[in-house]
Amino acid sequence: MKKKKKGMAIVASSILAISLSSFSLHASATTPTVSKNYLIAYNKSLPADYQSIIKKAGGEVLRAIPEISGLEVRSSNPAFLEQLKSDTTISAANIERAYKLDDEQQGQSNGQPVTLDPNASSYWDLQWDIKHLTNDGKSYGIETGGTKGSDNKVSHKAVVGIIDSGIDSGHPDLAANFIGGQNFVPAGGYYGGVPSESGNSSDVTDTNGHGTHVAGSIAGNGKIKGVGPDLGIRAYRIFDASGSAPTSPIVAAIIAAANDKVDVINMSIGGFDNLKYYSDGTRYSDLADVLLWKRAVEYAVKHNVTVVSAAGNESLNYADKKSLTDYLNANYGDSNLVFKGVTVETPGGIPGVITVSSSNKWSTTQLAFYSNYGNSFIDVAAPGGDNGPDYAATGDLMKRDFTYRALSTWPRYLANYFTTNANGYAYLHGTSMASPKVAGIAGLIKAEHPDYNPAQVKALIEKTALDYGKPGHDALYGDGEANAYTALTAK
Structure with a gap:
């Protein structure tokens, strides 16, 4: 996802799948006066x-x-x-500031779509990431996040709030765990020109696919399985049909989720705020955005909510502050727009958030090629997938193997995503796909230990993470790759 200013054109990434890159800018003085x-x-x-x-x-x-x-x-x-x-x-x-979801551009040279059998009863064997996180499903024998009654209805022991693009609530893999939500998108969209947006506060229909994919990784229970297949999921829809969302509805959604008493919040979103930049020689700052992000996270944590966020997909070292500002100038600055201040990643760089980098299927020493990293930034990693080792070695789009991405749910009413032929399912990759795995683990910990506060949940996730990368805490994996089975079996 990219953070943008209304009216400014953005070039989407041709590599990352619905990725969460970002930026911050100010319209120049040559822009006509508008609201x-x-x-x-x-x-x-x-x-x-x-x-x-x-x-x-x-x-x-x-x-x-x-x-x-x-x-x-x-x-x-x-x-x-x-x-x-x-x-x-x-x-x-x-x-x-505003955020913008990117769509991955298929391009002219691509790996081949994955053919899924529409009559198959399960895609479990294709879920390398969830199989790994659950020790081939053994964690389900300890905790699934809820219990089924004689009427086959699920009693949820913990609930994860998903602040995203909405959820296909009728998806057969999600329906049993969906418990409502709230739409923050106004009629016409945030900036007008989106007539499909009615402003109905209860309409959390996913018009993009991102939120539904995230939901399946957390609580899918059908052809695909999530980390906690009986966890409750509540949708907080903040992206309009154009893929835009300003800061205000996102922080408002954090407050709403905390007031709804969810146990965990997942935010597969991210952006950069700069605390001193110049547009046509006039100094500006994104301090208000940062302050409201900080206060919203503090509010959630004080209300006993564990907050999890994606680290972002720019391959940046967050500990190198100069490189972040240089990145903004190189990608979004010009002679009239110059970034000079400290750059803050929101929400991943906000205190109180568990920030997640993206690991992959084929290496325990290398992150996924797109993942941000950095000491004192990354808490843990989780499988977000990539295009496989051949692509990593060559960058050749023809060598992309989509089976190395994460398979999860996709809105049934949207066109099939180009990585697969299957209606209702898609392979995606990104730190967006890593963050919900950790949110799901946090939900399982709360189901197993309902008295745990956010600090205790985080400590258990970090303590039981698999120590990949350099021994001990490192800049790529933080305390390691989070794992549901090791967290639930810890003594």
């Missing part, structure tokens, strides 16, 4: 008269998030931020 969205983070609580304050400055409140003292505001006043500078109750205010 822009802003984020405002107040010092303490929202002032009682915040509506009139914003209106006086030329803005309209789109969303208030009182739990974290935040506002999302729209204004066509070019001097809107200047109007707020004298308000000492405001910690930070800036143009709001």
